[in-house]
Amino acid sequence: MGKKITLTLRVWRQQNSQAEGQFATYKVTDIDTDMSFLEMLDVVNAGIELQSGDPIAFDHDCREGICGMCGAVVNGQAHGPDRGTTLCQLHMRHFSDGDTLVIEPFRSRAFPVVKDIAVDRGAFDRVIQAGGYVSVRTGQAPDAHAVPIAKEAADKAFDAAACIGCGACVAACPNASAMLFVSAKVxxxxxxxxxxxxxxxxxxxxVNQMDSEGFGNCSNEYECEAACPKEISVQNIARMNRQYLKAAIKNEG
Amino acid sequence: MATRKTGLNSNIPDGPMAEKWESHKFNMKLVNPANKRKFNVIVVGTGLAGGAAAASMSELGYNVQSFCIQDSPRRAHSIAAQGGINAAKNYQNDGDSVHRLFYDTVKGGDYRAREANVHRLSEISRNIIDQCVAQGVPFARDYGGLLDNRSFGGAQVSRTFYARGQTGQQLLLGAYSALMKEVNKGGVTLHTRREMLDLVVIDGRARGIIVRNLVTGQVERHIADAVCMATGGYGNVFYLSTNAMASNVTATWRCHKRGAYFANPCFTQIHPTCIPVSGDHQSKLTLMSESLRNDGRIWVPKKKDDDRHPNDIPEDERDYYLERRYPAFGNLVPRDVASRAAKERCDAGYGVGQTKKAVYLDFGSAIERLGKDAIEAKYGNLFHMYQKIMDTNPYTQPMMIYPAVHYTMGGLWVDYNLMSNLPGLFVLGEANFSDHGANRLGASALMQGLGDGYFVAPLTVGNYLAEADLVDADTEDEAFVEAEEGVTGRIEEMLSIKGSRTVDDFHRELGLVMWDKCGMARNERGLKQALKEVRQIRAEFWEDVNVVGTEGSFNQVLERAGRVADFLEFAECMIYDAAERKESCGGHFREESQTEEGEALRDDKNFSFCSAWEFKGVGKKPKLHKEALKFEVVKLTQRSYK
Known part of the structure; x- marks a missing residue:
């Protein structure tokens, strides 16, 4: 059984993408440390609802750390202080009685705020539309065993494929670069x-689509890897840069 | 509907079971390639079924409008499936075949599924794996570079393909990438953050939908020549389930209210291996993949109320009750059987943990036998997730698990073509009812979703479009106006109540009633009581709910309120169905119908049918239509895993 703690929340409130935002302060008591971070926000929102206030908007869905829908910057860290964890899998036992938590959306020019903590990550979909697929039509596939794939290559591809598209890498980067996301997909x-x-x-x-969406450049801070809930490696960025250079030269030629 | 006078026509093709799909494919009408672009198809939902269908239909040349509730189609709840996907590839040379997968699925569903649909699914299961591999889905491979398989509950062969513990995510990313390819090509128009709030029926055919733009609050009309629903299941009627928070019944319930029959709503799957409830704050439950039962052993102490640490309980004081009761299948019995057995032990006082509503899932002997590294390679992310949530280390002490609502086998009634009784309305994946009977086998949901989406609906929708005589219509049609007014009126009504209780409060109350009285075990008295209680909660909801905010903005409370309002109507249909089916089968356990050993007792004489309910008004008993299930190939037996 968890213990009960009291917290002060400073939460970014912004009506929509056009409006000015500001921080609002909430004092919350009796938070069970076995709760997840989002369940803590549920409790705060229930209190706001009972007073007919405006609950804090935040995206979430599976609450199992796999859909990539949730995310916030908590005390300066995307998805909060626990490594390799999405916000929904972050539990309140990582905080202490009396703590102040500053909660902000994943900020980037390419991720306009929808409301409060919820942002629009449609830019990621457009990057995938630019080439994040194999052009095979339904029914065209050869037998699955036609092409053996060395386990090592398959495992490496899998490590990159584990990306959940949450956008924490962008939020963590001082330049709001999407290089970790894009390189994982590539x-x-x-x-x-x-x-x-x-x-x-x-x-x-x-890469070109990424640039046109307004994401920043990579300056090798590696903050993205540290924030990534799936611990995607920055080696993917190096690999993408090599491949991009080759592709760009071929394209010129 | 008017065209079908007597009962339901499942439109199962003639001929031997193994040839039905092939001959049906030949007999279906085709749309001329040049004409395909003249047809518009709406697909609601972008999970495995919806994403695959939208992409495949666009590839064929249709204009597809794709809708999803999330901010991106990649987030649909198919993504959370962990364990794997079945296919009759027989790569392991262990005696698998299309026929065996078909047989296992019909048996696993406790003989309440439609044989012809299941056989088709088994046939196309092989193409699904081929398709996914070609898309770049990184399935687990062995050192020879070939695909690896694991075994799953309800089967004695290894036919489950997997991608670590995140098979659903990888398969969904495959379907999503195909969808994005088609968006780029221009065949699919994406509409994200849209919630379907009504179906539009013109001239007796499904012709469009009303959606709410969740960001702006704007209510929109969309017209098409056919509508495909791939909106998932209704497990969140229980409030606590392993479903995503936004999973809901609204889209299918709206279709039902427009005339589509709801089939077998009482067939819900309670998954045996979930993380137990920890407190009142709990917002959802987390599943631990069934694949864990391959290596984990389930037990409770032999002594009641044994408070010792599990590691301090010696081997001979542990009751490995599944191995004891079902020596042939042991820990790999199907989900319904495993769940009931856990409930039985806990109800009898042998449960463990704070709440005594948990049993142990122990990897001690597997780690001893295979080493920690081997276990970590197989289940690492699951163990990691468990540790995050429970704050204990499953490598050194057993996990605690308890059954939780996971999947719903019931759904909108469809014929062999996946078309509802309402012409032009197709229903795919978990949203329909057809393939899993009364209990779904593990790793079969992904198979069905992708099967419906990639290989069935694209052809059967084409067959419908080729034949359908559609009237000219536009979004100014009376039916659109009426439907939109209904949607906006309901939103205004909810906002105007300004009562004293939160939406979640009502949802939680409904969930408790359903779990206690229409959950893992059901009886006549409880169901009658539940019906009364649901009506009461619904009445209170419409008097006392407090839906804050406005309609013209991003308003998550309003979204939830609409879903809970629909669950409150739907719950009645589910209870009627559970009351009507006085037999036990699969996930539906009627306490009045059990063997001396406490196993589910089917009544084939009286209940070998699919129940399809016709809407008759809110609070009114729906009308029951029965589709008799005829078994041509599989011989009905009392299911035994002993």
């Missing part, structure tokens, strides 16, 4: 034999 497919035919166009088009 690497997943470019490491597999199925991804080879479109290897160059994929990296070229996805």
């Amino acid at each position: 690497s997943h497919l470019n490491l597999l034999p199925q991804g080879q035919p479109q290897k160059d166009s994929r990296v070229f088009n996805m």
Whole structure:
């Protein structure tokens, strides 16, 4: 059984993407340390609702750390202080009685605020649309065993494919760069034999789309890797840069 | 509907079971390639079924409008499936075949599924794996570079393909990538953060939907030539379930209110291996993949109220009750059987943990046999998740688990073509009812979702469009106006109540009634009581709920209020169905119908049918239609895993 703690929350409140935002302060008591962070917010919101106030808007869905819907910057850290964890899997036992928590959305020019903590990550979908797929139509596939894939390559591709598209990497980066996300997506497919035919166009088009969405550049801070709930490696960024360079030269030629 | 005078026509093709799908594919009408772009198809939902269907139909040339409730189609709750996906590839050479997968699925569903649909699913299961691998889905592989398999409950062969403990996410990313490919090509138009709030029926056919833009609050009309629902199950009627928070019954319930029959709503799956409830603050339950039962052993202490630490309880004082009761299948019995057995032990006073509503899932002997590294390689992310939530280390002490609502086998009634009794309305994946009978086997939901989406609906929707004589209509049609007014009127009504209780408060109350009286075990008295209580809660909801905020903004309370209001109507239909089915089968356990050993007792003579309910008004008893289940191939037996 968890113990009960009292917290002060400073939460970013913003009506919509056009409005000015500001911090609001909430004092919350009797928070069970076995609660998840989002359940703590549920409790705060229930209190606000009972007073007919405006509850804090935040995105969430699976609450199992896999859908990538939730996320906030808590005391300066995307998804909070626990490594390798989404906000929904962060439990209140990581906080102490009397703590002040500053809760902000994942900020980036490319992620406009929808309301409060909820942001629009449609830019990620558009990056995928630019080339994050293998162009195979339903029914065209050969037998699954037609192409063996060395376990090592498959595992490496898998490590990249584990990205849940939450956007923490962007929020953590001082430049709001999406390089970790994009490189994970590029690497997943470019490491597999199925991804080879479109290897160059994929990296070229996805990187260009990333740039046009307004994400910043990478300056090797590695904050993204530290914030990533799935602990995606920055090695993917290096791999993407190599592949991009090759693709760009070929494209020039 | 008017065209079907007597009962329901499942439109099962003639011919031998193994040839039905092939001959049906030949007999279906085709749309000329040049004409396909003239047809518009709406697909609601972007999980495995919806994402796969939207992408595949766009590939064929149709104009597809794709809708999802989340901010991105990649987040649908298919993503949370952990364990794997079945396919009759027989890569392990252990005697698997299409026929065996078919047989296992019909048996696992306790003989309440439609044979022809299940056989088709088993056939296309092999194509699904091929398709996913071609898309770049990183399934687990062995050192030879070939695909690995694991075994799953209810089967004695290894036919489950998996991607660590996140198979659902990888398969969904595959379907999503196909969808994004088609968005880029221009065949699919994406509508994210939209919630479907009504179905529009024109001239007796499904022709459109009313959605609310969740960001702006604007209510929109969308028209099409066919509508596909892939909106998942209704498990959140129980409030606590392993479903995502936004999973709801609204879309399918709205179709039901427009004339689509709801089939077998009482068939709900309670998954045996979930993390137990820890307190009142609990907002959802977390599943631990069934694959854990491959290596984990389930036990409780032999002594009642044994408060010792599990590691201090010696081997001979542990009751491995599944191995004891079901020596043939042991810890790998199907989900319904495993869940009931856990409940039986806890109800009898042998439960463990704070609440005594938990049993142990122990990896001690597996770690001893295979080493910690091997276990970590197989289940690392699950163990990690368990530790995050429970704050104990499952490598050194047993996990605590308890059953939780997980999946709903019931759904909108569909024929062999996945079309509802309402022409033009197709229902895919968990949202329909057809393939899992009264109990779904592990790793079969992903198979069905992708099967429906990639390989069935794209063809059967085409067959419908080729034949359908659609009237000219636009979004100014009376039916659209009426539907939109209904939606906005209901929103205004909810906002105007300004009562004293939160939406979640009502949802929690409803959930408790359903769990206690229409959950893992049901009886006539409890169901009657539940019906009364649900009506009472619904009446109170419409008098005393406090839905804050406005309609013209991002308003998550309003979203939830609409869903809870629909659950409060739907719950009645579920209770009627559970009361009507006076037999036990699969996940539906009627206490009045059990064997001496406490196993579910089916009554094939009286209940070998699918129940399809017709809406007759809120608070009124729906009308029951029965689709008789005919078994041509599988011989009905009392299911035994002993």
